Amino acid sequence: MENQVLTPHVYWAQRHRELYLRVELSDVQVKAGSGRREARGIAAPGIHRDPSPFVRVHAGQQKPAVLHNNPHFFIAQGHGAKGDNVYEFHLEFLDLVKPEPVYKLTQRQVNITVQKKLSQWWERLTKQEKRPLFLAPDFDRWLDESDAEMELRAKEEERLNKLRLESQGSLETLISLRKGYLFMYNLVQFLGFSWIFVNLTVRFFILGKESFYDTFHTVADIMYFCQMLAVVETINAAIGVIKSPVIPCLIQLLGRNFILFIIFGTMEEMQNKAVVFFVFYLWSSIEIFRYPFYMLCCIDMDWKVLTWLRYTVWIPIYPLGCLAEAVAVIQSIPIFNETGRFSFTLPYPVKIKVRFSFFLQIYLIMLFLGLYINFRHLYKQRRRRYGQKKKKTH
Known part of the structure; x- marks a missing residue:
């Protein structure tokens, strides 16, 4: 009997430049016999519906691959709230994001990082105002906009300090020469x-x-x-x-x-x-x-x-x-x-x-x-x- 398709618990947080998704799904693996599966849902307005707008996990691969720009599709087999089953979800982001997000699989979850097209703060994650039932804030990574701006400034200051140290090192080398x-x-x-x-x-x-x-x-x-x-x-x-x-x-x-x-x-x-x-x-x-x-x-x-x-x-x-x-x-x-x-x-x-x-x-x-x-x-x-x-x- 084929496993029932279910929706996993997904937690999200954001920064000005990035989105963080944490999928509560452990031991992610390929579902037997599932080469490609078309995800259910509606693509973003103005974007052509690709026949394969979903995420899947390949055998022996350490991370999935995204195949669309704005809608985010996820489908994988793993151990979630309902045991070992096929889990999938569909999110239509509030604004455009960059393709090819970064995935990291652990034994307990799937961590996804998506880059925003524009560096700005979103009032919510999805276009639909009502939050999906399976989606919740990730309070481990959650920051308010002001706190995120402070973090962004701290990172920028750290980057400038690194560049300054590198330039000082180059200057010291030139002085020695x-x-x-x-x-x-x-x-x-x-x-x-x-x-x-x-x-x-x-x-x-x-x-x-x-x-x-x-x-x-x-x-x-x-x-x-x-x-x-x-x-x-x-x-x-x-x-x-x-x-x-x-x-x-x-x-x-x-x-x-x-x-x-x-x-x-x-x-x-x-x-x-x-x-x-x-x-x-x-x-x-x-x-x-x-x-x-x-x-x-x-x-x-x-x-x-x-x-x-x-x-x-x-x-x-x-x-x-x-x-x-x-x-x-x-x-x-x-x-x-x-x-x-x-x-x-x-x-x-x-x-x-x-x-x-x-x-x-x-x-x-x-x-x-x-x-x-x-x-x-x-x-x-x-x-x-x-x-x-x-x-x-x-």
Whole structure:
């Protein structure tokens, strides 16, 4: 004899975005011989009646599958109030819901979660005002609208906090990468300028003044490398990787590279002069303190002796370096005039020959203007670091 078809007890609750149905049916299983069964009831207005608008449980499957949008049909075999029978019910929701709800089967019940099409509070579950007899509120999950709004806000706040923590984690990773990148850059520059400084110092103690005249051929390759790499420092300042102002970095980069690549690099006559030794030695004397200071800053360390040297040693060395550069430019002017290198003649009808020495004279003026700008910048840095504290007035 075929089991009698009955209606199970169904309990419901809602949130702004979801509906919860709890079907009191244990040991849900497939009814023998029931492949598909058309559910009784009327489909929602405006929705085509599908020949299979019902929920069924397949053998070996852990959850049923819904096959309609707005009406909700359930049919399954399990153990309910009337024992082991086929139980089914039909609900026509008050508003549209999303297809494919989530089901969870336990030994004692079937839990169904249905997503609403629109996030809003429903005054009731079904279109019919009178509540079906088998349907009752699920007081274990029941919340009033105000309580549900508080729960929704709490979930949203929890989601935002999670996103905030994730963004902070990403920010910390970026900061670590930035520090690692700057540490390696400063380390490479420190090693390069240290090699130049030590090489020139040792050669001077061994050879004396004779070491002045082959300085370029001894250390020029490393100096080329360090000064080309210094372009990265100006780019870092321009894009905000470091807090240094762009103008002082750019002035130092252009000034040094002009001396190195134009004055020394293109004129062999200048490469054997003693001024090359003083220019290179003074450049490296500043950098062997500056770059290790920045290295320690990357790992949040402060060595007071090194910090003092970084903010003090430039006071005598920086003007001397600019003076050595000016001497190099002055010594190169006769050589450029004699060779005519980089000189040119203006086109007809002017036909005036413009000597490169004219630009070198302008450069001398700009050199001391750059000295003033950078000296002022370095002085402000030192004053912020070691400025006199205001005396307390009694």
